[in-house]
Amino acid sequence: MSAALRFACTGCGKCCTGHHVPLTLGEARQWAQAGGQVIVLIEGFVPDGPGMPVEQREHALRRSLGVPCGTGEVQVAVTFAAFNPGRCMHLDAADLCTIYETRPLVCRIYPMEINPHIPLRPEAKDCPQEAWEQGPVLIHGQVAADPALRALIEASRQADRDDIGAKVAVCERLGMTVSALKGNGFTAWLPDMTAFAHALDHPLSGSAQAWQVHVEEPKLAEAAGTYGLHVTAQTPEYYTFIGF
Ligand code: SF4
Ligand code: SF4
Numbered sequence: 239m240s241a242a243l244r245f246a247c248t249g250c251g252k253c254c255t256g257h258h259v260p261l262t263l264g265e266a267r268q269w270a271q272a273g274g275q276v277i278v279l280i281e282g283f284v285p286d287g288p289g290m291p292v293e294q295r296e297h298a299l300r301r302s303l304g305v306p307c308g309t310g311e312v313q314v315a316v317t318f319a320a321f322n323p324g325r326c327m328h329l330d331a332a333d334l335c336t337i338y339e340t341r342p343l344v345c346r347i348y349p350m351e352i353n354p355h356i357p358l359r360p361e362a363k364d365c366p367q368e369a370w371e372q373g374p375v376l377i378h379g380q381v382a383a384d385p386a387l388r389a390l391i392e393a394s395r396q397a398d399r400d401d402i403g404a405k406v407a408v409c410e411r412l413g414m415t416v417s418a419l420k421g422n423g424f425t426a427w428l429p430d431m432t433a434f435a436h437a438l439d440h441p442l443s444g445s446a447q448a449w450q451v452h453v454e455e456p457k458l459a460e461a462a463g464t465y466g467l468h469v470t471a472q473t474p475e476y477y478t479f480i481g482f
Contacts, residue, residue, distance in 0.1 A: 242375045242377070242378055242383075243358070243360070243370065243375065243376045243377050244370065244371065244372060244373050244374065244375055244376060245349070245365070245369060245370055245372075245373050245374075245376035246369060246372045246373025246374070247365070247369060247373075248365070248366055248368060248369045249333065249334070250333065250364075250365070250366055250369075251329055251333030251334075252364035252365070252366075253345075253348050253349070253363075253364045253365070254322070254325065254326040254328075254329045254333070254335065254345075255322070255324060255325045255326065255329065256322065256323065256324065257322055257326075257364075258277050258279075258319035258320060258321055258322055259319055259320040259322060259326070259342055259344050259345060260317050260318070260319045260342075260344050260352075260394075261276070261318050261319060261320055261342055261344070262342070262343060262394075262397040262401060263318070263397070263400075263401040263404055263405060263438070265342045265343070266318040266438065267435070267438050268340075269320050270431050270434055270435040270438065271435070272327070272328075273327070273431075274320055274321070274327055274431075275320075275321040275428065275431060276318050276319065276320065276321060276429065276431065276434060277318075277319050277320075277321040277426055277427070277428055278316065278317070278318055278319075278409065278414055278426070278427040278428075278429060279316070279317040279319060279424040279425070279426050279427075279480075280314055280315070280316050280317075280409065280414065280416070280417045280418065280424060280425045280427070281314070281315055281417060281418050281419065281420040281423070281424050281425075282302070282305075282307075282312040282313055282314040282315065282417035282418070282419060282420060282449075282451060283298060283302070283312070283313050283419060283420040283421075284310065284311075284312060284313070284462075284465045284467070285299065285313060287461070287462075287465045288419050288458060288461045288462045288465065288467075289419035289420035289421055289422065290420070291355075291420065291421060293355060294353075294355045297353065297354060297355060298313070298315070298420070299313065300398075300399050301315055301395075301398040301399050301402055302314055302315040302402060303402045303403055303406045305406060305415075305446075305447070305449045306446055306447070306448055306449065307417075307448065307449040307450065307451060307466075307467045307468050308448075308450075308466045308467045308468035308469075309466035310465045310466030310467050312417060312449060312451055312467055314406060314417045314449065315398075315402070315420070316402065316405040316406060316409055318405060318408075320342070321428065328341070343390060343393060343394045343397070344394060346390050347387065347390050347391055347394060348363075349363040349364075349365055350376070350377075350382055350387065350391060352391055352394050352395060352398075354380075354395075357380055358376075358377060358380060403443075404441055407441030407442050407443045408434070408437045408438055408441050408442075410441075410442040410447045411437040411440060411441055411442040412427075412429050412433060412434065412437050413476070414427045414429065414476075414477070415447050415448070415449045415450065416449065416450045416451070416452050416470065416474070416477060417449060417450075417451050417452070418451065418452050418453070418479060418480075418481075419451055419453055419458065419462065421482065422453065422455070422458060422481065422482060423452075423479055423480050423481040423482050424479075424480045425452055425474070425477045425478070425479055425480075426477060426478045426479075426480050427476065427477045427478075448468065449468070450467075450468045450469070450470045451467050451468070451469055451470070452469075452470055452471065452474065452477075452479050453469050453470075453471060454471050454479070454481065459471060
């Protein structure tokens with residue numbers, strides 16, 4: 239890939255279909271108010287232990303929160319995302335976004351990556367080839383060329399850091415207290431949206447609830463156990479384990 243990459247959205251609408259769109263806390267509230275379903279994805283790690291991506295240490299620590307787990311502690315990162323297994327509820331028949339002016343941050347940032355450790359790979363994106371053959375320069379190296387786009391990416395990263403405490407408190411209010419280990423998978427939850435909206439307004443702050451980590455591989459489970467983590471491999475009843 240050349241150092242400078244051009245891009246112009248063709249409006250094909252593919253990124254609005256079959257993608258769960260990460261939301262800030264405020265956007266999750268708006269999504270719930272609009273009648274949408276939110277999916278909650280949880281992954282965790284132990285600093286200097288299982289799940290810790292050494293090269294992503296600072297980024298991972300800043301967007302996660304330490305919670306009690308067994309006799310140890312696990313840093314959990316929580317994503318609230320618009321649940322879009324098919325077409326987004328805001329995509330109209332002409333493949334136009336009906337909330338374009340107020341669409342979520344991540345919709346404004348796509349196809350750029352938000353994680354600074356993930357390089358932009360056009361082949362991994364839904365955009366058609368012609369989108370990469372027209373328009374202004376999108377990135378220099380891996381940095382967005384447009385200052386406004388850089389500001390949106392930074393705002394999204396900052397929201398991840400600002401929101402993590404409140405998101406964990408919402409999870410604890412709803413009993414969503416099983417994490418997967420980063421790099422091994424996610425736990426995915428589809429909360430009842432009436433309960434979710436209530437939890438957004440009444441998070442269970444400072445509850446110090448005991449969390450568990452879902453690990454199915456015996457060697458990884460053993461490694462997690464040496465850090466005192468409460469490991470479960472039971473068939474989940476209220477969530478799905480999405481392994482990598
Ligand atoms: S909110 Fe709009 S831009 Fe975002 S996924 Fe839905 S239709 Fe697409
Ligand atoms: S997939 Fe790419 S080209 Fe198509 S609407 Fe989304 S951003 Fe635009």
